[in-house]
Amino acid sequence: MPDSSIVILIGGEAGQGLVTIGQLMSKALVRAGYEVVVSQDYQSRIRGGHNTFAIRTGVDALHGPCEKVDILVALDAETVALHKHQLTPGGIVLTGEIFALTGETEGLNILRVPFKKISPKAAHENVVALGVLAQALCKDLGLLEELLRQTFAKKGEAVIAENLAVLRAAHDWMGTQSHGFACMPPAPENPGERMMLNGNEAIALGALAAGCNFCSFYPMTPGSSVALTLAAKAKAMGTVVEQAEDEIAAANMAVGAVCAGARAIVPTSGGGFALMVEAVSLAGMLETPVVFVVAMRPGPATGLPTRTEQGDLNLVLYAGHGEFPRAVFAPGSVEECFYLTHRAFEMAEKYQSPVFLLTDQYLADSFQNAEPFDLSELPEIPGPLLEPENPGQYKRFAHTEDGVSPRAIPGFSTALVVSDSDEHTEDGKLTEDLDVRVRMVTKRLDKGLGLAEEAIAPGYIGEENADVLLACWGSTLGAALEARERLEESGTRAAVLHFPQVWPLNEDQFLPQLEGAKRAVCVEGNATGQLARLIRQETGFRFKDLVLRYDGLPITAAYILRGLESIL
Amino acid sequence: MPDSSIVILIGGEAGQGLVTIGQLMSKALVRAGYEVVVSQDYQSRIRGGHNTFAIRTGVDALHGPCEKVDILVALDAETVALHKHQLTPGGIVLTGEIFALTGETEGLNILRVPFKKISPKAAHENVVALGVLAQALCKDLGLLEELLRQTFAKKGEAVIAENLAVLRAAHDWMGTQSHGFACMPPAPENPGERMMLNGNEAIALGALAAGCNFCSFYPMTPGSSVALTLAAKAKAMGTVVEQAEDEIAAANMAVGAVCAGARAIVPTSGGGFALMVEAVSLAGMLETPVVFVVAMRPGPATGLPTRTEQGDLNLVLYAGHGEFPRAVFAPGSVEECFYLTHRAFEMAEKYQSPVFLLTDQYLADSFQNAEPFDLSELPEIPGPLLEPENPGQYKRFAHTEDGVSPRAIPGFSTALVVSDSDEHTEDGKLTEDLDVRVRMVTKRLDKGLGLAEEAIAPGYIGEENADVLLACWGSTLGAALEARERLEESGTRAAVLHFPQVWPLNEDQFLPQLEGAKRAVCVEGNATGQLARLIRQETGFRFKDLVLRYDGLPITAAYILRGLESIL
C-alpha cells in the first residue's frame, strides 16, 4: 500500500503559537476519523529559534513520522528556507504577507495568506491558519468550529464568535484561491469516539488507571509533562503531585510515600534520572514498587535538551549500585504508553521492585489518535496488605517461595513495618549475619525470575523467515513498521521485531525469529547499538547490521531505508 | 607447591586495637623478608562487635586471603568461639586470662597470656601480643623494636623504653611456654627494602606519582582512605584535598578543577558513586580527564557497608546518561593498584575522558608487601596545553583525526576556553545544528577507539589449552592464582585469565584463550556474573560455569575449589 498520508508542517519561532494551530488541527482531523501522528521539533528556548509541528494524517493506519511535507505552514521566512526541499510535488506553502522570503523560491506553490486582513486582531492569526488549512484539505468547518467553541468556552460568547468569524473568513478566502492541492480522501463514516493525546499524557493516564496517586518530580524536558498532566488532573483525581527540591528528593520521596501506602510515579529525563540512581538501589533493597519514567533526550550531559534519542537504555538497565531485579518497558506508540504504564505498575506492585518506562522526546510530544482506553480490560493490580493476620509476628521481608513478601503499610494495624537499607533480617533490621545476607540476595533475585516469566513477548510483524528483520524497541516501532511496508512493496520480504519490554529478556520469545531471518538489522536511536549489545549479552545473537540515528531527530521509515541501502 | 603459609588471625572488638597489632606485626614480617597478605573483616560500628585482622605470611609468593588459621590471637572470648574451627592441626590460640571461653574448647591448644602481669599499663597490651607472636614464630625482636621506636618516636624515650620492656617481657614469657608451634622457616637473607601498604594507599601513591594534585571526596567506606592518605601526605606533596558537601559536589568540583588545570581523583564507594553518575556524563561531554575510584562493597543501598563485593561493574560501565567513551581498570593486587592508577591517569589525560578504578573493600584494606615502586619506569603523562599557538583561534573541541583536541586551560594565555555541557561546536558553544551534533558524537566515540587499542591485555597464567581456565577481574586475582596452583597439584591443568582492565575489551587479547580452554569458569564476587555477561556481550563467548560469591567476604582459593567441585 503506497503512502497515502499527507503531512502538514507548521513552522516558525517559539512563541508564535504553532503548537496551538497544530493541536487544534490534529484534534479536528482525529475527530473527523483520520489517523494522525505528530512530531514536534523545537529548541531549548522560549521565544524565537525555529520550531516545527508536523501533522501526518490520512485514512490508512499510520505509524511514524516522515520527512516529506505536503502543506508547509510557514509562520516565518526561515521555515520556507529550511523546509522547501521536503515539499512533495504539488505541495503548497502557506505564508503570511509581511515577510520577504530569502533564497530560491522558484517552482514553489506559495500562497500568501492575508493574515492581517482576515483577522484584524493578532490574537486570531492562528485561527486564520486553521481556516485556510481546512479549505486546503476540503474539510468543512464543523469540527473546527466545535473545537474553537470548547477552547474558548471560558472566555465567553463574544470571543467565540470573533474566532468563528475569522475561521470562516479564512476558509472562504482560501476557497477563492487556486492552489491545486488535492482534497483529502473522505474519512471513514461514523468514526465513533477517538482520543487524541501525546505519549506523556498517555503515560499519565495509564498511571491514573493503575491507581497511581502520588507523583514527585523535578522539572526536566521531556519528562515533565507526565507530571504536569497529573497536576492538571489532580483536582479530579486527588493525586498528590509534589515538585521536589531536586531529583534525589523526588526519588526518595516516592520511596517514602510508597512505603507509607502510596502508588507512585517519578517522571524525569536522563540527566535527572542519573541523580536518582542511588535511590533506585534503595527501592531495590527496600523492595519498594516505584515506577520511574525516563523520557530520553540526546546526551551526554545537557546534550540536545529538546530533541530525541534512545541513548539511556544501558543507564536504566544498570542504574543502582549492587544487584536487584527490575523491569524495563519501552512503549512503541501513544496507545502502548497507556497500557504499558499500567503494566509497569502491575509488575512493580507484584514483584515489589522498581520498574522503568523508557520513552523519548519524540513519543512524549507526539500526538496520536487512539481508541478510547478500555478500563475494564485492565487487570487488577495487587495492593499492599493493610492488615496482616498476625500483626505481632509481621515480618516485612519474610521468605516465601517466589521471593515476594507480604507488604504491610505502617499505621494501619499494630504490625511494625521495618525497612532497613542495610542488609536486613526478615523483620527488616540491619544484620551482619552473612548467611542471612546470602538468603536475602537470593530472595531478591528470585523475584527477577518471576519478572522474566511474565515478560511481554516482543511483537513480530511479518511473515516467518523474512529476508530482512528489523529489530527495534520503544518509539522506533512506527518507523520500522512503515519501512517494512515499503520493503514489502519493493519486493523484499520484511518483518519487524519490536521490544515493548527490554528487560528481562526471555530468549525463547524472540531468538528463533532473529535466527530465522536472513538478515537481522537492529534499528536504534543511539550511536552504539545498546539493544543489539543487550541481545548479544543475553542470547549470544549478534546483529551484523545496525541502523542507528543520533542526530536528535526521530527515526523515520525513509531513514531506515537509506540505512539499509548501504547495508543490503 | 603445597601451601606453606602461616595465618595469624587477630580477633576482637572494634576499639581493642587489633589493627595496631596486626599492622605492626605485618610490617615486621615484611621487613624481615616475608610475604604478607592481610585481610580485614570488620563491622559497621566503632566499638564492640567482632572484627578480625588476618595476616597470611610465608616465604613463598602469596596471592590471596585464605580460610585457615594457625595462630589465633583472641582479644575476646567470641573470637575463639567463632574461629576455632578454622584452626589447623597444631595451631595455637593466644588469649587473655580474664575472660571465660564459652562452648567447646577441648582439643584446642590454648595459651592464656597474662597480659596484665606482663604489662601493668593497659596501653601496652597490644605490645604484649606482638612479643608473644614474635616468640611463637621464633623471630627475634630486632625489627619489632625498631618499629616500636619509630611508632612512638614522637612520644619520647620514656614511652619507647616502656614499650620495649613490655615487648621483651612478653617475648620472654612466651619462651617459657611449651606450645609446640613450629618456627617459621627463615626469610630470604638481605631482602632489601620492601614496602608494606594497602590497596587504597597504593592508589593514593599511584595518583601522586601520576601528578595528581587535587582530590575532592565525600567520606564513604571503603573509598575514603584514598582521600585520607592523600590528606596525610598533603603537607609533603601540596595536594589540594577537599571534603565536599556531598558526592555530587565532589564530582563536579573535580570537573571544575580539571578544567582549570588540576589533575584530579575522586574516591568513593558504590552508593556515593551512584550520586556522581550525572557528573560522569558531564566529564564525558566536556572531555574532562577525571579519575574516579569506586571501592566496592555489597549493595544494594547501604548493604553491608564494611564488607567486600564486586557488584558495581555494570554501574561503572554504564554510569552517565548518553554515550561517551571511558576506561575501567580493576587492579588485582596492591602493586597493581599503584601502577594501574598511574595508567588510569595516563589514559584519562590522553583521551580526555573519565576513567575508573574498581577496587573493593578486601583490596582497599589488604596490606601486602610490594617491591619499592620504580618511578623511573613510569611513562610520562601528557598534560594540558597552557599556551596554545594561536590563542585567538583556539577551539577547545577542535576536530582531529583521533578525536582528541588540544586541551587548553583558562587563564594561562589569551585563549578563551569554552566548554558547554550542551552539544557544542568546535569552539565549545551550544549548538542546535544537528550535523554538528553527529560530528561531535563521532569525535567523542573516536576516542574510545584509541582507548580500545591501548587496552591492557588480560593476564594469562598457566599453560595453553588448560583443562580449567579461571577467568576473573580485580581483587579476585590472588585467590584464582592460588586455586590454579592447588588444581595443578591435584593433576588438573589449570590457568588463570585475569582482567586488570575490564573496559574497553579487545577480544583478540583473550578470546583465543577462552575458547582454547576445555572449561572456562568465571569467578566473580557478585551474584549475577557481571564480567561473564560483559564478555558474552562483547565476544559472544558464554561461560557455562560461574563461581560467584556475594556474602561479603573475599573470594579465597578454597572457595573457588569448593565451587569447582560442584561444577566439574
Next chain:
Amino acid sequence: MVSTTVTPEDYGQFDTAWCPGCGNHALLKCMKQALSGLGLAPHQVLMCTGIGQAAKTPLYMNCNMITGLHGRGLPAATGAKLANPELTVITESGDGCNYGEGGNHFLAALRRNVDMTLVVHDNGIYGLTKGQASPTTAKGQVTKAQPFGQPSEPINPMAVAVAMNAGFVARGFTGEPEHLVDLIQQAVRHKGFSLVDVFQPCVSFNKVNTFAWYKQRCRKIGPEHDPANREQAMKLALEFGESIPIGVLYKSDREPFGATLPTLKAGPLARRAVDTEALQGVLRSYL
C-alpha cells in the same frame, strides 16, 4: 487513635552498636520517653532516617522504620507524611546527614513546613565513618580528613531555620534529658515542621565538643523569651560561644504544608480506591 497507657517499655529495649558513653544512648531513652509520654503507640510512629550512628536509633526501639540513604531521611519522611497524614513521622539522623549530604532537603523541609519532626543528633563529626569534619565541626578542628584544620565555617542550623521562618526551632542537649524530652514532645505536637538540634557528644571522634564542653556552655532559655519573637530568636540562634542557649528558640505561626491542598484532604493514600467515574471524565477530556 491516641492511647494514654503507652509506656517507654512499649518501645522495647535493645542492644546497640554504639560506643559506651556515647550521647546517643541518652537521646534514644529520651525519644522513647517523649513518644510514650505523648501517648503514641509504636505502630503510630514512623521513623525515617538516613545513615550514620544517629540514624541507627530506630533500630533500637519498636516502631515503624525506614532507614534509607545517607542524607535522605527528610525526603522519605516527606513522602511518607504526604501519603499518610495520620502517621507521626519523625526523622532522626546526624549532623552530617542533615546539614551535609542532605542540606538541600533541610532547606526544602524548612520551606515546606510539613507536619513532621526532625531530630538531629549533632555531634559535630561524622561518627560512623570515623571522624571526618561534619558541617557543625568548628573551624580549625583537626581530623584525619582535615589535617590543616576544618577550613570552613560551621553551619548554624538554628540561625538558618529562624532566617527561613521555620515552624519550630529548638536545641537540646543529651546532658539535659528531661528538658530534651519536653522539647521533643513540643516538637512532635507542633503542627508543621519542627527542628530539634541536639548536642550529642561523640566520645570516640570529637575530642573538642565533649560532654563537659557542652555542659559548661548550655544554658536553658528562660520563660522570658517569647518564641514568637523572631528577632530575639535570631539573637539566641547566633549565640554560640561560651554560652549556648538551649530550648525553644522560635515558633512561627505558619500553617502546615498542604493545609489548603485539596489532594491531601481525602486521607491516607493507601485507603483510596481509583475513582472510576472521575477517571472516565479525565479520559473523555482527550476525546
Next chain:
Amino acid sequence: MVSTTVTPEDYGQFDTAWCPGCGNHALLKCMKQALSGLGLAPHQVLMCTGIGQAAKTPLYMNCNMITGLHGRGLPAATGAKLANPELTVITESGDGCNYGEGGNHFLAALRRNVDMTLVVHDNGIYGLTKGQASPTTAKGQVTKAQPFGQPSEPINPMAVAVAMNAGFVARGFTGEPEHLVDLIQQAVRHKGFSLVDVFQPCVSFNKVNTFAWYKQRCRKIGPEHDPANREQAMKLALEFGESIPIGVLYKSDREPFGATLPTLKAGPLARRAVDTEALQGVLRSYL
C-alpha cells in the same frame, strides 16, 4: 595582570536565545560593564554556570566558560578556583539552579567562603523549563505544575546568607543597571564568597514579579546602613514586601577559604610539577 584598557566591547556582542524584554539582557550588559570596568580582560575570567536561561549568559560574552549541570555551577567554580586562585571565577545562574537543585552547594559556598562571586538571576520561576515554581516563587502563585498554588514558603536567600555569616551579601535589580554594575564590581573585588541576588523579570512565565512589580518595591539601601552590622543586615534581609531593599546588605570580615592552607600557596595547579623528591619521601614512609 590587570589591564586598564578593557572595554565592554572586548566582551563582544552576540545574538541571544532569550525572550525580548527579558531582564537577562540588562544583566548581561551590566556584567560586561562591571568586568571591563574592573579592568579584567575576558581571558582572566572564568564563568561557571549551571543550566537554565540565566546560565546561558556566558554564551553571550567573550570569556572562559564551563556550562556544567543544572544546579552545579558552584561546585565546579569551587574546584576551578582552588585549582587556579589567580582566575576571577564567577558563577551565574538562576534561582532554580542555586536555591533549588543546587541548594546544598549554596549552603556549602556560604560556609567555605572561597573567593568567588555568585550572581543569581532571580526571576522567581523556572524559565527554561517553562514556568514551574522556583524556590523564590511566592507562596500561592499558580503555575502549571502548582495548579493549587505554590505550596511552600519561598526561600529568603539574603536572610540565609546573613544567618550563615556570608562574606558579601547583596541584592540588585536589572531595572537599576548602574547600581547593579557597582554591586557586581564590589562583589568581585570582595575577598571571599560574594552573593549578588538580582531581580530579573521573566516576561514569559512570571506574571506576578514583573518589572513594574520590582520597580515599585526596590529601594536602594542608603549610606546610613553599615554592612558590617549583622543585626541591621538581617532586618534588611527580612524586608520583603511593599518595599524591598537593594544594595549591599552585609559584609563580614571572614578570611577567604584557604587563607592559611599550605596546599593552596604554591599557585595554580597546572603549573606544578611532581616534586619527585617529596614523592620519594612519601614512598619511603611505606618501607
